[in-house]
Amino acid sequence: MIPNDTPWSGLEVGKVDTRRVNASARWNWFWAVMPRADVALVLQLSDLPKPAPDLPKLRNLEIRFQTLPGGPILYVRLNDSAQLELFETLCRDVIAAGELAETEADALERAIGRTFRWHYLLRGGKLEVLSEEAQKGLIGEIEVLKLLIATFGAKPAVAAWTGPSGAPKDFELKADCIEVKARRGASQPFVKITNEHQLADVPDRRLWLAILAVDKVQPPHGRTLTEVVSEVTELLERTEPSAIMDWDMHLADAGYDVLHDYSPWRWIVSAPDFHAVTGNFPRIDAPVPLGVSSLSYSLALSACTPFRTDWGDLQANLIGEVRA
Template identity: 90%
Template sequence: MVMPNDTPWSGLEAGKVDTRRVSASARWNWFWAVMPRADVALVLQLGDLPKPTPDLPKLRNLEIRFQTLPGGPILYIRLKDNAQLELFETLCRDVMGAGELAETEAEALERAIGRTFRWHYLLRGGKLEVLSEEAQKGLVGEIEVLKLLIATIGAKPALAAWTGPSGAPKDFELKTDCIEVKARRGASQPFVKITNEHQLADVPDRRLWLAVLAVDQVQPPHGMMLTEYVSEVTEHLERTEPSAIMDWDMHLADVGYDVLHDYSAWRWIVSAPDFHAVTEGFPRIAAPVPLGLSSVSYSLALSACTPFRTDWGDVQAQLIEEVQP
């Protein structure tokens, strides 16, 4: 069996592992490959296997694995459904483009794996629709708080603490602190919507903060698209801590963000967050609620929260204490 013409795998033989180097001028050892079952693949030949071995994406139509061959270890991305050949070629070239920006093989591997996570929803048959305006607004608010945490405790701890996309009760859960984030329109009535009784419930042995941001839709050329807010963080991680990009991409996938969706119809501006210490006397309906009640939502007047207002410097000082040895 011969691969279809006009693809990078043309001329490679099925029925055995057959490979062709992508480019003699490439910085890293990329190969087009055909696997024994006639499945096409992209291979990155490595000098050494990383230790510890990083987590790999689990995608419905792809197999992504490390393997040790007589010539050395490899990472391969294999397409299980040749009906998606054209799309897979686009993915492969995108993955290679990300890897070629790396200065070291280890960084090239991190970038390659991280880029596959960005195709997470597309290749597993994910959401076809863009995020709603409300969901975009909420994500912009959480990204702003995430940026503060990255600058304070580092990218990996900050991303590990970002639990909102996974459906946890609080948006950020750290060892001794939790942060709930609420985005509101700046010109709206001074209330925020609390969507259930768990959002402002106490967590044993942890401080709880409520962060409120004004996120407003504006007309061009003002503000930024959601994709630009995402790109800001991505570019920062690529410069400072590329090993955290996988975590970042997984969180975005969990929240339903797809890099291929078009968000050009919406532009947003966001304020600095106002922080409140959710302590005794704070106005809230919190779990446990009376038997038979659940999913209790209510509007919280920000004027009633004023006595509990604090600034980011106070919150930051507590977080720095948490990460100090």
């Protein structure tokens, strides 16, 4: 039985029955009921894309292209009626993303990309919100990511963001690596290096340390982590929707869940200070003596000052890397 308070109520069960989502919508979206009484969202297409793009494989969802007498469609079908409320939220989110598109091909790409965003949520997600320290760290990395997006474009910048996957450095490019440290502005003038690999040299790559102040503030000042994430998501949706899947994968790896409430925390963030980690830069470098591992230590900001560089110089190095 389909509840009356859903967009599928009134559709006939036992056959394929559809209802247009919105007569004024730019693209042809339909609420649908499939033969097994499963509810679905349908996007009617003029043509099937060639080659067909990869489709997300999600537990309790079936996502496929199909050619019907009226033409080809993409459908997203729910196989677990217990998740009906969540599925409606997913569908409305997918529609909203697709409606931003100027062409049908772009609408399809955005719809698929937004469906990929839900892969992590529908397989369980995180039970708890990120701690304050984890929020600060993620915000710091996103601030550096925004600079790289402006330099390289979204796709290569997001691909270079390796910190959430557990890589030794937060960003790994062809000839450069960047480690990011977020600190409280009023704290002691140190940053915590959590292992001996974070500032270790990488063969044939330059290494940079970015340090930002990320401070908790009271409303109405600052922004929540959700707002910081949404800003980048909206940027990708406007400029390079093909990067959204990687973006969401990284957020999921970092422990960010779109359904968590981050409204109790608001943050302001400084522009990052960059340092060239080279020569006599103060650090414990790998390899360390045999039998010693998992080192952590405090690095004094004053000791880093001689190695300070500004973003313009670093950006020139990065642009040179692209042109090389």
